[in-house]
Amino acid sequence: MANIQYYDVILKPVITEKSMADMAFKKYTFLVHTEANKSQIREAVEKMFAGTKVAKVNTMNSEGKKCRKRNTVGRTAATKKAIVQLTKDSKEIEVFEGL
Template sequence: MANVQYYDVILKPVVTEKSMELMGEKKYTFLVHPEATKSQVKEAVEKMFNGTKVKSVNTMNYAGKKKRVRGTMQFGKTAKSKKAVVQLTEDSADIEIFEGL
């Protein structure tokens, strides 16, 4: 990965019904940089959110989907993406951006 800083690793949180249920188990879901590794995601979460300790990180790669341009027979592709589910330790502080959702 070409010199990506920790604040460039996490792009945005994923807010779905499933991710909200996982918050009860101290699991938080983020959309991350497609070339980020698990150790980089762990470092980014611990630096960006004070008082958090990461227990484990699970990542999923999503390939871009083939889409048709409206009204024509031309095809394009959406961007590939990567999602990370971060498990915090029991004594870790909660992540504030998910509070009140």
């Protein structure tokens, strides 16, 4: 397992209709480092966004898709997505406030 710092774990937020609807229930979706585990994701969210307490973390891996350009066959990069559920008394994440 790689030595990942907390600021390297979260890559970017995922903005879709479903993830925007889940924000009403304090669920936030992020693209995360592919080798990060749930405890590292929990720690990263609590350190990067002050006043947040994580109740639950769900993760899902997606393989890269096959792509072909002329005679060369390859794959796109694999990704990992995390859905973070905050506790009821936790502060909301300000990154998503203006969306």
